[in-house]
Structure formats: C-alpha cells, structure tokens
Amino acid sequence: MLVLKFGGSSVAHESAIRQVAQIIQSYAQKERVTVVVSAMGGITDLLVNALNSASNREATYQTLINEIEKTHLDAVKSLIPVSIQSGVISRMKQSVNQLDALLEGAYLIGETTPRLSDQVLAYGELLSSEIMAAYLQSLGIDLTYWDARLLIRTNSQHGKAQVDTATTYSALQQAAASGHQVQIMGGFIGSDASGHTTTLGRGGSDYSASLAAAGLSARELLIYTDVSGMFTAHPQWVKSAKPIEEISYEEAMELSHFGAKVLYPPTIQPAMADGIPLRIKNTFAPEDPGTLISATGGKKQKTVRGISHIPNMALVSLEGPGMVGIPGISQKFFSVLSQAQINVVLITQASSEHSITIAIASVDAQKAVDVVNEAFSYERKQGMINKLIPEMDMAILALVGDQMRSHQGLSGKMFQTLGRNNVNIRVIAQGSSERNISAVIAEKDVPKAINALHETFFEAQTKQINLFIMGVGTVGSQLLAQLESQSDYLQNHLQLQVRVVGMANSKTMCFDESGIELSQWANLLAGGTVSSLDGFAQEVKRLNLRNSIFVDNTANAEVANSYPTYLSNSISVVTCNKIACSASFDYYLQLQELCGKYQASFLYETNV
Structure with missing residues (x-):
C-alpha cells in the first residue's frame, strides 16, 4: 500500500489534475494506492473570504x-466525458x-462560529476529491x-481539531477492506463524535495523509507539491539552494517548524x-528524486542540513530587579x-x-503586552x-x-558569518538536542543572513562578492572590462563569483x-535613474547584500x-581616490575605527 498526497497547486487546474492522474495510474498498476487531495489552489482562501463577507453582511x-x-464546474467539463x-x-x-445555505445563515445573523467555519472550509477538499474521483473512474480505474x-x-476543537488515532485507524482499516485498487479522499477534514465537521488546521491535508499512511501500514507516504523536495534554504531567497536527498524525521520536523512550507509540521x-518513510516529490517534475525522510535519513550527509526562518515575529521581554531570586515569576x-492563547515560539x-x-x-x-502588563x-x-x-519586525533564523x-x-561559525555581514543578533537559543541553533534578527536582514550562511555552510568552494562601483571613466571602465574578461578565471581558480550590482557616474545610476x-x-547606465550620492548609498543599504564592496574610481x-556611511x-x-587618505x-x-567596529575593510591606493 502506498499513500499519495497532492497539494492545492497539484490540483489547481485541469492540466495539473491530468498530470496527477497519470502519477496515480503509474503507481496503481503495481500496488494499491490511497490518495489524499487538498482543495484546488486558491479555493480555501475564497471560502475564507466568502465567510468573512457573509458574516459582515456583505452581499x-x-x-x-x-x-x-465556476472553477469546479469548468474542471468537470474539461475532464469528465460528456456522457x-x-x-x-x-x-457539484x-x-x-x-x-450557499451555510453562508446565507452567516449573512442573516451577521456572525460566524468556529463550527460553521469548519463546515464551510470543508467544501474545498470535498469538491476537489469528488472531481478527482470522478475523473479517475472515467479512466477506468478501480476506485x-x-x-x-x-x-x-x-x-470538537473546531479549527484545529485533535485526532483520535485509535478510532481513526480502525475506521481506515475497515474502509480499506473493500479491496479496491485506489481509494481517494479529501484531506484537512474530519468529524467529532457527534458527526459535526471539523478541520485539522491550515495545511492539515498533509496530516490527513500521514494518518492514512499510519492507519493502513503503508509502505511509503509520498507528498506531491510544486517543488522537488526540501531544500537547503528557500529557493526564493537563495538562488543556489539545493534539494536535500535524505533527511531524518527529526531534522524534517525542525525545518518545517522553522518555516519550510513544503511540509506541515x-x-x-x-x-x-x-x-x-516520507518522500517529498514534485508533481510537475515526477522524475526528480525529491527528499526522502526516514529514521536513518542522511546520517553521513552534511553536518548542517538546512537553513530556515520564521518571519513576522516579535520579541517581548519581561525584566526588572524584582525578578532575581523570586520563585513563580516564570x-x-x-x-x-x-490563558490568552498566545503561542511562544x-x-x-x-x-x-x-x-x-x-x-x-x-x-x-500587542495582546501579549496588554495581558502581561x-x-x-x-x-x-x-x-x-x-x-x-514589544520589538516588532523580527524573524527567527535557524540552522x-x-x-x-x-x-x-x-x-561560532554562524555568529561570525552574521557579524561579518552586519546582522545584529538580538536573541540566541539552542535546544538540548543540539539539533538546531536559533537566532532572532531583524526581518530586513533575513535575505542577506540566509545567503551568507548558505554560502558558509553549503558553498564553501565559491564566495560571492557584490560590487557597487562609483565612477566609470578611464579607471572605472577599465576595471569593468577586466572584471568581464576575468570572471571565469576568478570563478574557476580563486572560487570568487564577482558581481557588479550597482554603478553610477555623475549623471545616472x-x-x-x-x-x-x-x-x-x-x-544600462545610460538608461538608469538620476544619480545622487545619497540615493546610491540608500539603495546599497536597501539591497543589504552579503560581502558588499563599495568601489570608488573618482577623485x-x-x-x-x-x-x-558604507563602513x-x-x-x-x-x-x-586619494582624497580620503590625504585629508x-x-x-x-x-x-x-569603523573598519574594526563593523568588520569591514578599507583598501586604498597610496603614493609618496
């Protein structure tokens, strides 16, 4: 038995559903398969918005x-034979x-409840799973x-219900006794002892699939999404991020907790x-191996397996002289x-x-500050x-x-890398398992910090240098020509990837x-924006790139x-430019002094 789970992006439209069906067919030819599907991409958000509008009495x-x-009927008409x-x-x-009747009720009373919300949100998975089942049956699959x-x-904890695993596993086993080659159901939803619809929380379809795998003693759980596994860092932030071939359960839980969105924690x-075993696969690149998650995954792999972060965090500190030696404060x-239902991360x-x-x-x-004060x-x-x-606009970064x-x-290596790139660490924490090292930093520094750490721990052979060049006259143009002609040499022999990210002359930048x-x-420079020293410096700071160097070719x-400003x-x-050192x-x-304080270099030409 295999359990396959397909996320919202995998069933977002007609062509994606056809791709999913091909994947299911390929496995079903060899063994029994249980399929768990999410709502079609974007539908859950539409349901949330519809419920909010109805409860606010907005027609x-x-x-x-x-x-x-329309979204679901269009899919049916494209996929299911007319007959x-x-x-x-x-x-449908x-x-x-x-x-419609549920939302009309919310509209009439002008409010919603957690129970009603679960009933409404469940329709995303119910509709998508019915369409997928009908399409597979139309292909002649025993389902x-x-x-x-x-x-x-x-x-009955609506919105994030807790599962009774013993009852759930028994029900799954009884259902599977029918012997069909393929079983399909929607994820994310369940019901309480009274038969009222419940949900497992956003992202709960992954959890549904894992429950199905455990309840049915599956050989493997394959979670299909729109990326080829878990990566060493988020590909959106780090262009050189690499897929992780194998990883342990514990490492995967740490990465998913710290913001790796591929997997629901x-x-x-x-x-x-x-x-x-779990395997994260790409629906749209099914030949990619993905990431295998198991008890022994990657024991001989790199020491640091991944870098992740949690955005939109705030720091709150309880402090004062009356805390010292007083029991019960914590x-x-x-x-x-x-009691205020505030989760401490x-x-x-x-x-x-x-x-x-x-x-x-x-x-x-703000709620935390109010209740604690x-x-x-x-x-x-x-x-x-x-x-x-509170200190706002923070993020948690984790190795x-x-x-x-x-x-x-x-x-030390982590903190040295962050310090060298002017990333201030506000708080440090490390679990007793020593499986992760966490640091709280300003959210604006996250892209630079993740790239710098990824370069340190995963790209030891190549260092990226980001140049901001002021002045492109005789000296500056010759420098640019040399950088262009010697880029391969610098990369291959000195392991330096030198990029010119910004440049300016007296007119444009x-x-x-x-x-x-x-x-x-x-x-490119001729078509740039109006140049100014302050504007150039502000853009360099805004980009906030690691290993940045300001190059002055002027006099x-x-x-x-x-x-x-730069140092x-x-x-x-x-x-x-000899002026600074002759001043x-x-x-x-x-x-x-600034060089020493901010770990920057000041290299200059001199003469006698």
Missing part, C-alpha cells in the same frame, strides 16, 4: 460563491447549494471514494511513530500567555534571572518589573542538522540585484566623505 459573498462554482458529466455536475451543484468525515475522528508524527508569565532567560525574553507572532504582540501591574507599581514594550551535536565551532550584464553596462571629495553598514571600501589624520583614524 459580495455571492460573487465569491459563483467564482468557486457521464450530468451526474458529477449535479453533485448540490454541494454548492449547501455551501472507491471515501468521505474523510466518516473516517478521521477528532475532538505535525505531518511527520504519525508516520514516524510507525517508521513509515510560571506566572507563561500562565498568563497560555522561542524562550531565553539570562542566568542573572533579571530577564526572560520570548519570541511570538507579531499579530499576538495587567497581570504584573502590582509589581510594576512597586518598580519590581519594567513595563513591556538545522542531526550531526551538529558532535561538531564543535558551528555556533543603475542597479540589478542579480548582477549587471557587463557587456551592456554602458547602455571626488564628496564621494570620499561618504565612506563612513558603518559593514560594506567594505576599495578606492583609488585630516582624524578622518583617517575614524575610517580605521
């Missing part, structure tokens, strides 16, 4: 229902009518359709409990947060007991506890790897974050006076 919810109906379309269309319209609400039994637990702090405490710092979702920050109002009046003030515990110096095409630099005093942002300066000795000392 626009009808437009959204019409869009949902058997009528029955499928009739079932019946489901849409039921959905049965399972209503997940009759199999996945949960408690709880998914791994049921499969891991039964030792069932218990009260976390109890207040728990990261905790660190100073050994002096003077402060406790937590990282929470930004959306919860109220709970400690007496202590604040007595001067024992300071008033809480993950099972083998990190047996290697010394990884933390241009930037390209992926690197300016040096054979076209003159035309301009104003340019020479701008060096502190104080850990951007090295290379110059043939006052105090200015020279200032530049050298």
Whole structure:
C-alpha cells in the first residue's frame, strides 16, 4: 500500500489534475494506492473570504460563491466525458447549494462560529476529491471514494481539531477492506463524535495523509507539491539552494517548524511513530528524486542540513530587579500567555534571572503586552518589573542538522558569518538536542543572513562578492572590462563569483540585484535613474547584500566623505581616490575605527 498526497497547486487546474492522474495510474498498476487531495489552489482562501463577507453582511459573498462554482464546474467539463458529466455536475451543484445555505445563515445573523467555519472550509477538499474521483473512474480505474468525515475522528476543537488515532485507524482499516485498487479522499477534514465537521488546521491535508499512511501500514507516504523536495534554504531567497536527498524525521520536523512550507509540521508524527518513510516529490517534475525522510535519513550527509526562518515575529521581554531570586515569576508569565492563547515560539532567560525574553507572532504582540502588563501591574507599581514594550519586525533564523551535536565551532561559525555581514543578533537559543541553533534578527536582514550562511555552510568552494562601483571613466571602465574578461578565471581558480550590482557616474545610476550584464553596462547606465550620492548609498543599504564592496574610481571629495556611511553598514571600501587618505589624520583614524567596529575593510591606493 502506498499513500499519495497532492497539494492545492497539484490540483489547481485541469492540466495539473491530468498530470496527477497519470502519477496515480503509474503507481496503481503495481500496488494499491490511497490518495489524499487538498482543495484546488486558491479555493480555501475564497471560502475564507466568502465567510468573512457573509458574516459582515456583505452581499459580495455571492460573487465569491459563483467564482468557486465556476472553477469546479469548468474542471468537470474539461475532464469528465460528456456522457457521464450530468451526474458529477449535479453533485457539484448540490454541494454548492449547501455551501450557499451555510453562508446565507452567516449573512442573516451577521456572525460566524468556529463550527460553521469548519463546515464551510470543508467544501474545498470535498469538491476537489469528488472531481478527482470522478475523473479517475472515467479512466477506468478501480476506485472507491471515501468521505474523510466518516473516517478521521477528532475532538470538537473546531479549527484545529485533535485526532483520535485509535478510532481513526480502525475506521481506515475497515474502509480499506473493500479491496479496491485506489481509494481517494479529501484531506484537512474530519468529524467529532457527534458527526459535526471539523478541520485539522491550515495545511492539515498533509496530516490527513500521514494518518492514512499510519492507519493502513503503508509502505511509503509520498507528498506531491510544486517543488522537488526540501531544500537547503528557500529557493526564493537563495538562488543556489539545493534539494536535500535524505533527511531524518527529526531534522524534517525542525525545518518545517522553522518555516519550510513544503511540509506541515505535525505531518511527520504519525508516520514516524510507525517508521513509515516520507518522500517529498514534485508533481510537475515526477522524475526528480525529491527528499526522502526516514529514521536513518542522511546520517553521513552534511553536518548542517538546512537553513530556515520564521518571519513576522516579535520579541517581548519581561525584566526588572524584582525578578532575581523570586520563585513563580516564570510560571506566572507563561500562565498568563497560555490563558490568552498566545503561542511562544522561542524562550531565553539570562542566568542573572533579571530577564526572560520570548519570541511570538507579531499579530499576538500587542495582546501579549496588554495581558502581561495587567497581570504584573502590582509589581510594576512597586518598580519590581519594567513595563513591556514589544520589538516588532523580527524573524527567527535557524540552522538545522542531526550531526551538529558532535561538531564543535558551528555556533561560532554562524555568529561570525552574521557579524561579518552586519546582522545584529538580538536573541540566541539552542535546544538540548543540539539539533538546531536559533537566532532572532531583524526581518530586513533575513535575505542577506540566509545567503551568507548558505554560502558558509553549503558553498564553501565559491564566495560571492557584490560590487557597487562609483565612477566609470578611464579607471572605472577599465576595471569593468577586466572584471568581464576575468570572471571565469576568478570563478574557476580563486572560487570568487564577482558581481557588479550597482554603478553610477555623475549623471545616472543603475542597479540589478542579480548582477549587471557587463557587456551592456554602458547602455544600462545610460538608461538608469538620476544619480545622487545619497540615493546610491540608500539603495546599497536597501539591497543589504552579503560581502558588499563599495568601489570608488573618482577623485571626488564628496564621494570620499561618504565612506563612513558604507563602513558603518559593514560594506567594505576599495578606492583609488586619494582624497580620503590625504585629508585630516582624524578622518583617517575614524575610517580605521569603523573598519574594526563593523568588520569591514578599507583598501586604498597610496603614493609618496
């Protein structure tokens, strides 16, 4: 038995569904298959918006229902032969009518409830799984359709229900006894003991598939998405990120918790409990091997397996002289947060007991501040506890790897890399398992930090240098010509990938974050924006790239006076402009001091 799960992007439209059917057929020819599908891409968001509109008494919810109906009916008409379309269309319209009735109820009373929300959101998976089942049956596949609400039994915690695994596994085994070659059901949904529809939380279709795999003792669970496995870093942030061939259950859980969106964090637990391997595959590149997740995955692979992050975080610190040596402060702090249903993602405490710092979702920050300030109002009046003030726009960055515990110096290497690139670390945490090292940094620094760490831990053979060139006259144009002609040599012999990201003359300036095409630099610069020293510096800082160097090819005093702006942002300066070093000795000392403080270099031409 295999369990295959297909995400929303895999069933988003008619051509994707055809591709999914081919994959299912290829496996079903060899062994029995259970298929779990998500809602069609974008449908869950439409359902959420429709429910919000209806509960706010906005008649626009009808437009959204019409869009949902059209999307599914278009898929049916494209996929199902005309001779058997009528029955499928009739079932689709019946489901849409039921959905309409639920939303009309929310519109009439002007509110919604968690139970009603689950009923509404369930239609995404119900509709997509029915279409997939009808299409596979039209292809002659021996198939049965399972209503997940009759199999996945949960408690009544609507929105994020907890699964009764014993009852669920028994129901799955009884359903599978029918002996069909293919079973198909929607993910994400279940029901409580009273038969009321429940949901497992956003991303819960992965979890449904893992439950099916464990309940049916599957040989393997294959999760199909739109990327070829888990990567060493998010490909959107790091262009050189590589797929991870093998990884352990524990490493995969760490990476999925820290923002690797390929996998829903709880998914791994049921499969891991039964030792069932998981494989992340690409629906649109099925020949790619993907990532295998197992108990022994990748034991001989790299020490650091991946870099991930959680965005939109806030730091909240409870501190004050009255905390030292006083028992119960931590218990009260976390109890207040728990009662307010605020999830704490990261905790660190100073050994002096003077402060406790937590990282929470930004959306919860103000609520956390309000409830904690109220709970400690007496202590604040007595001067024992300071008033809480959240730090917003933060992110948690994490290095993950099972083998990190047996290697010394990884933390130092991580922090040195971040420091060299002017990334300030606000909080550090490491679990006792030593499977991850986490640091809280400013969200604006995330792209630079991830790229710098990826270069350090995964691209040791090649270092990327990002140049920002001021002045393209005789000296500057010759420099650009040399960089163009020697790029292969620098890459192959010195392991340096040198990119010119920005350039300017006295009239115009241009930037390209992926690197300016040096054979076209003159035309690109001529078509650039109006040049200014401040505007150039601001764009260099905004891009916030690792290993950045400002190159001054001018003889301009104003340019020479701008060096502190770059050095104080850990951007090295290379110059043939003699003005800075022939100015006052105090200015020279200032530049050298900035180099030491911000770990930047100041390299200059001199003469006697």
